[in-house]
Amino acid sequence: MEFKKPADNGPALSDKLDEAIAHVFQSDGNKSVESSVIIYLRKLPGKTPEGNNISEILKLVSDQDGVAECELRFRGCEGEGNSVWFKTKMKLLECTDVSHTIAAVFENITTKKTLENLRRNQALQAALEAAHKDSATGVYNKYFTEDIIRDKLSESDGELCLLLILDIDLLKNINDTYGHPIGDLTLKKVADVMCSCLRKGDIIGRIGGDEFMALLCGVKNEETARELVERLLSRVAETKICGFNLSVSIGCILTEAGTEDFDTLYRKADKALYNVKRKNKNHYEFYTPNIDL
Incomplete structure (x- = not known):
C-alpha cells in the first residue's frame, strides 16, 4: 500500500x-x-x-x-x-x-x-443491578430498598403513599420441616407474587429473613389501598408449596408524602404488622393511633 x-x-x-x-x-x-x-x-x-x-x-x-x-x-x-x-x-x-x-x-x-464500550457498559450496569438486588429473590436488598424509598418519599411530596411490611407466616417451620432450599423457594415465590400483583413502578425489597417491604405512591384513597393489599394477600394464599398454601401477614400505613419521615413510617407499619401476627396472622392491618394505646 x-x-x-x-x-x-x-x-x-x-x-x-x-x-x-x-x-x-x-x-x-x-x-x-x-x-x-x-x-x-x-x-x-x-x-x-x-x-x-x-x-x-x-x-x-x-x-x-x-x-x-x-x-x-x-x-x-x-x-x-x-x-x-x-x-x-x-x-x-x-x-x-x-x-x-x-x-x-x-x-x-x-x-x-x-461494541466494546457497549458491552462494557452493559456489564457495569449488570454489576450495579446485582449489587442492589437480593440474591435469593431478585428484588431489591434491604439497604437499597430503604435508600430509594427515602428518595421516593422526598420526591412525592403531597402524594398519598402506602408503605407496607410483609412477613411470611411460619417460614421457620417450613425451613425446619422441609429444609432451607424449600425455604428459599418460598421466599422467591412470595417475591414473584408481589412483583406480579403490585403496580409497575412500585418499590419492592426484601429487608430481613422473612420480611419484605413495598412503597406504593400515587394511591387514590384508602379504599384503593385496601383493595391493593387484599389482592396481594389473596394472591399469596393461592400459592402452594409442598402441597399447602402459603400465607403472609401485612402491616400498612397510608400517609401523605412529606408529612413524616421514613423511619417514623417504618415504625408505624411495623407496629401494625406486630398487631396482625399477635392476633391471627394471614391478615393485614393499617396503622391507627389506637395501636399505640
Missing part, C-alpha cells in the same frame, strides 16, 4: 494530529478501509480535542526504534461531534529541528470500539 501525502490545498504542517488525519479522509473519500498517509508534524507540541499530545506520540515512536502501534480517538473526521477510533501504525521517517515526518497507516475501528 502506498503512502499518500496530504493534498496540495491542505496544510503541509500541523500542530494537531487530528487535523492531519481529517485532511487525509477529506482527500481519500473512502472512510471504511485502511488509509495511509505521510504526516508532517511541527516540532512544537500540541493537543487534539481528545487530549493526544503530539510530543507524546513522537516520543512513543522514538522510544520504539521509530515504529509504534496504538489506538487513537479523534473528533470531526466523519462529521462534527462524532468520535472516530483508529488503529494506527506509525514509522518515523525523518526528524529535523523544524518538523518530524511520520508514515502512518490508519484503520478505522470505530464500530469495534463502539
Whole structure:
C-alpha cells in the first residue's frame, strides 16, 4: 500500500494530529478501509480535542526504534461531534529541528470500539443491578430498598403513599420441616407474587429473613389501598408449596408524602404488622393511633 501525502490545498504542517488525519479522509473519500498517509508534524507540541499530545506520540515512536502501534480517538473526521477510533501504525521517517515526518497507516475501528464500550457498559450496569438486588429473590436488598424509598418519599411530596411490611407466616417451620432450599423457594415465590400483583413502578425489597417491604405512591384513597393489599394477600394464599398454601401477614400505613419521615413510617407499619401476627396472622392491618394505646 502506498503512502499518500496530504493534498496540495491542505496544510503541509500541523500542530494537531487530528487535523492531519481529517485532511487525509477529506482527500481519500473512502472512510471504511485502511488509509495511509505521510504526516508532517511541527516540532512544537500540541493537543487534539481528545487530549493526544503530539510530543507524546513522537516520543512513543522514538522510544520504539521509530515504529509504534496504538489506538487513537479523534473528533470531526466523519462529521462534527462524532468520535472516530483508529488503529494506527506509525514509522518515523525523518526528524529535523523544524518538523518530524511520520508514515502512518490508519484503520478505522470505530464500530469495534463502539461494541466494546457497549458491552462494557452493559456489564457495569449488570454489576450495579446485582449489587442492589437480593440474591435469593431478585428484588431489591434491604439497604437499597430503604435508600430509594427515602428518595421516593422526598420526591412525592403531597402524594398519598402506602408503605407496607410483609412477613411470611411460619417460614421457620417450613425451613425446619422441609429444609432451607424449600425455604428459599418460598421466599422467591412470595417475591414473584408481589412483583406480579403490585403496580409497575412500585418499590419492592426484601429487608430481613422473612420480611419484605413495598412503597406504593400515587394511591387514590384508602379504599384503593385496601383493595391493593387484599389482592396481594389473596394472591399469596393461592400459592402452594409442598402441597399447602402459603400465607403472609401485612402491616400498612397510608400517609401523605412529606408529612413524616421514613423511619417514623417504618415504625408505624411495623407496629401494625406486630398487631396482625399477635392476633391471627394471614391478615393485614393499617396503622391507627389506637395501636399505640
